[in-house]
Amino acid sequence: MKSVDESRGTMPFGGITVLLGGDFRQILPVIPYGDRSQILSACITRSRLWRIYKIFQLKKNMRLNKGNSCKEIEDLNQFAKWVLDIGDGKVNPTQNQNDSFEEDDIEVPAQFCDLNNINSVDNMIKNTFPNFLENWNNPKYLSERAILTPTNQTVGHLNSLIVDKVPGESFSYFSVDSAEDFGGTDDDLHSAFPIEYLNSINISGMPYHELKLKVGVVVMLMRNLNQSLGLCNGTRMIVTKCLKFCVECEVICGSFLGTQHFIPRIEICPSDTRMPFKLVRKQMPLQICYAMTINKSQGQSLENVGLFLPKSVFTHGQFYVAITRVTSPKGLMVFIDDDTGNPTNKTQNIVYREVFYALPTME
Incomplete structure (x- = not known):
């Protein structure tokens, strides 16, 4: 670009407009064996170029369906708000005397959990892939559903x-x-x-x-x-x-x-x-x-998601990514195991809030 205009030789990207898209609530750069500080240091918000970017905020969830009735629209809006609160780390568990919670623990709403049945493979297939034997070779049926879990x-x-x-x-x-x-x-x-x-x-x-x-x-x-x-x-x-x-x-x-x-x-x-x-x-x-890992599911849109958590997520944004794959709250089912292998609705939602410090506050 310096050959086009001498002044462009000192400009970032040669004076060409560069558009970056992303969501800091999602999974941050993967650093093998990296700790929290190393992952945050690899983010573009720590780059010296970050100060020259102009930030545009996208506020509408384009993956969720629009809804056909007032109740559906209200449910979708509540789900969209809950998803954003999960991404921002604002969801806190209900404190009861009989329950003990650690840092980053959350309670998943009961409507997304099946606490009456053991989280067996057959139960997950039944919920995520209903009538599987009748639809095992149906491309549309298969493209709309998947089981997500943290580890390979x-x-x-x-x-x-x-x-x-x-x-x-x-x-x-x-x-x-x-x-x-x-x-x-x-x-x-x-x-x-x-x-x-x-x-x-x-x-x-x-x-x-x-x-x-x-x-x-x-x-x-x-x-x-x-x-x-x-x-x-x-x-x-x-x-x-x-x-x-x-x-x-x-x-x-x-x-x-x-x-x-x-x-x-x-x-x-x-x-x-x-x-x-x-x-x-x-x-x-x-x-x-x-079934696929939560990291690999980024970019996918699915109607039915079975989120299987035999152990809690282990890094920033994984729980948020998993629950944002669905196009409707009716298509989400979360299978969480406690330390004894029994179903529960309590799990961890890890959020590195420091990554949001360099971002403008949502209006």
């Missing part, structure tokens, strides 16, 4: 149990794993990190070594393959054909709804890891997504 371990367990309920033959696709950029010799590498060990590694953002699929299973793309065709990270698809070295999938959401694509194996490397070598995994960039 729980996601993998739930998905494997739900896939077992899908009728049809199961196909297993195994990855080809290798290690690169190791400081020692090849002999040291193979003796210290055998193939069996590489296959057992499961890192966030990478597909599993063994990918078990069936025709009709819902999967999510984990990498940008072709943005012009809608094959972007986070695209949800349904498997329509299992071939020897790839699978055929049909997109079930977004503007490319109904289009079919072949998903091949590609080489995938973790973006950030503390391993002493670079893991290269050749596998289809897919993960089963009947």
Whole structure:
């Protein structure tokens, strides 16, 4: 831009207007093993560029439905206010003599919890995926619902149990794993990190070594393959054909709804890891997504959400992100386990309020 105008050489972004969009109530930058101060320091509000931005406030929840009656509109407004209060950390539990609450504890309204039944997988499927066996291959039905939970371990367990309920033959696709950029010799590498060990590694953002699929299973793309065709990270698809070295999938959401694509194996490397070598995994960039992590659900709009919390959320904005995925309060059901494994409506809502200090007060 300096060649266009000499003065632009000293201007931020060369004098070009840059539009940033985001919600500081949602999950902040992910810092592996980072503490609260490190996460806050990575936010754009701590950048020296922050003072030159002009901030526009968006005040209307565009994901929620509009409502057809006065009572529906009132319920939607109350739900929208509760969601914002959750995001701002303003929801406090009702203090009773018999209850003990810790910092960040909240009570989820009883209408969103089922306290009479154990939070079993069958109960969650019944609530989130009603009549699953009649609709297991219905793209519209599958695109509207998902179970959300904080950790990848729980996601993998739930998905494997739900896939077992899908009728049809199961196909297993195994990855080809290798290690690169190791400081020692090849002999040291193979003796210290055998193939069996590489296959057992499961890192966030990478597909599993063994990918078990069936025709009709819902999967999510984990990498940008072709943005012009809608094959972007986070695209949800349904498997329509299992071939020897790839699978055929049909997109079930977004503007490319109904289009079919072949998903091949590609080489995938973790973006950030503390391993002493670079893991290269050749596998289809897919993960089963009947259940997904709260972090991965950002950007999704769903009619039915089952939020499963065997343990409380562990960082800023996760609870807020989970409850803002729904288009109506009727579509939200929260399954919370206490320390003894029994259902409860008490959980933690972690909010780093310091991130709001650099923002203007909502009018």
